[in-house]
Amino acid sequence: MSEIEPITVNQLTKYIRRKFQADPYIYQKNFWLVGELTDYRPSSRHQYFSLKDDDENLAPNDQYKISAVMFANDFRKVKFQLENGMKVLAYGHVDIYPNRGSYQFYVSRLEVKGVGALQVAFQQMYEKLKKEGLFDQPKKAIRPFPQRVAIVTSNDAAVKHDIITTFRRRNPLIQLVFYPTKVQGDDAAPMIAKQIERVGVDGNYDTLIVARGGGSRGDLWAFNSEEVGRAIAACPIPVISSVGHEVDTTIADLVADDREATPTSAAVKASEWLLSDVLDNLNSLRQQLYHLTRLTIDRLQDHLNDLQNNFVFRDPRRILDQPTQQLDDLKQQLSAAMLQQQRDRRQEIKLLQTRLAGQSPVIRMQRDQDQLQSLQKMLISETTKKIRQSQLEASGLIKQLLALDPEKILARGYSYVTSKNQVIKSVNQLKMDEPVTIHLTDGEIVATVTEVKTRKDQNGNH
Numbered sequence: 001m002s003e004i005e006p007i008t009v010n011q012l013t014k015y016i017r018r019k020f021q022a023d024p025y026i027y028q029k030n031f032w033l034v035g036e037l038t039d040y041r042p043s044s045r046h047q048y049f050s051l052k053d054d055d056e057n058l059a060p061n062d063q064y065k066i067s068a069v070m071f072a073n074d075f076r077k078v079k080f081q082l083e084n085g086m087k088v089l090a091y092g093h094v095d096i097y098p099n100r101g102s103y104q105f106y107v108s109r110l111e112v113k114g115v116g117a118l119q120v121a122f123q124q125m126y127e128k129l130k131k132e133g134l135f136d137q138p139k140k141a142i143r144p145f146p147q148r149v150a151i152v153t154s155n156d157a158a159v160k161h162d163i164i165t166t167f168r169r170r171n172p173l174i175q176l177v178f179y180p181t182k183v184q185g186d187d188a189a190p191m192i193a194k195q196i197e198r199v200g201v202d203g204n205y206d207t208l209i210v211a212r213g214g215g216s217r218g219d220l221w222a223f224n225s226e227e228v229g230r231a232i233a234a235c236p237i238p239v240i241s242s243v244g245h246e247v248d249t250t251i252a253d254l255v256a257d258d259r260e261a262t263p264t265s266a267a268v269k270a271s272e273w274l275l276s277d278v279l280d281n282l283n284s285l286r287q288q289l290y291h292l293t294r295l296t297i298d299r300l301q302d303h304l305n306d307l308q309n310n311f312v313f314r315d316p317r318r319i320l321d322q323p324t325q326q327l328d329d330l331k332q333q334l335s336a337a338m339l340q341q342q343r344d345r346r347q348e349i350k351l352l353q354t355r356l357a358g359q360s361p362v363i364r365m366q367r368d369q370d371q372l373q374s375l376q377k378m379l380i381s382e383t384t385k386k387i388r389q390s391q392l393e394a395s396g397l398i399k400q401l402l403a404l405d406p407e408k409i410l411a412r413g414y415s416y417v418t419s420k421n422q423v424i425k426s427v428n429q430l431k432m433d434e435p436v437t438i439h440l441t442d443g444e445i446v447a448t449v450t451e452v453k454t455r456k457d458q459n460g461n462h
Helices: 009-022 117-131 157-170 188-202 226-234 251-255 263-270 279-309 316-358 361-404 406-411
Strands: 031-038 047-052 065-070 087-097 102-112 148-153 175-180 207-212 239-243 416-419 435-440 443-448
Touching (some): 117 251, 148 157, 148 188, 157 263, 175 188, 188 207, 207 263
Parallel strands (some): 065 102, 148 207
Antiparallel strands (some): 031 047, 087 102
């Protein structure tokens, strides 16, 4: 039986991914996934986390987990702050990420389970600003007869002309200055805040109205942003907020000096003193312009819906999913490599510093001084030993010399003879009647030779 030829990891991963792509119930099909948010760490761009079963009745071994990713463009639409342990509903699709050989869930929408996501986000923002005291600032009084009124709103004719009509009906002498902005969408909040700041910088206004028409909580969400709330709180002139309907309450409503249910009621509040001589004409113009604008908006909305339903415009970013995540992985690898290289360089520097310290002239001098002191001690020790040995040798020689001292010999009863200051060693050196001196230990004897006798040796010779 022949063995199966081995395949590469790349081939296996592509094979598994083709299996995913061939499954009509999973691949490229969006669906809702419910789970508990875990392993989440906030990031400045793409968000990575996991979803696990939130059923407490399941055994630990049955509580499975799936990796998930939400790209930056989709995450910008999430209004609430993600927290580990949060029960969520995630909308997206499953795909294989080849670089890791693992499947994961690509999230395009995220909501809080059981509670509206916008409600959670609103509560989070409300608690934050409340702790800062932004809602407790003293309210500025609204002037009943203003000369100039600034209005921050969209170019939506319904809102603008409601305000204009109300002002003209009540007091046509009031000068209105509009600061157009987007009032819904991801980029609406910074535009609204910027226009409010412009009003404060331009000056010469008695009142500022921040307005938009009714809509869902999501449509009104730009007015629940932190930057809009802070811009209203910092505005130097009185601010009237008229966002949505009476049942809606936004952060902008809570921070403003006065809150009105509709843009019309805001205009009424800002023009408390009436001038109604042009009411009929303004109402007629308002109605005509309103219907014409509504027809135009409806026609454009139908055209926009047709474009949105087109496959090309529905989700063109999906082709960038894999390269985007791969770029993130490469960035992480590069960062890790740079950190490791820095650690290696620091270790090399420490090693060189240690070796350099070992070659320092100060250290070498200290080492030579220690060696010199050691040699000096050895020299002193050896010299002392030599002196002691020489002293012992000298003492022995002195004893030997003392033993050979003539005086010592004479003290034992011996004597020696001299003649003419020469020591007589043999009788052959003497002559008859010759004077000699006999030396003793305690003196000398002068005598004359009267007889010389020789002594025979063992051989009988004289």
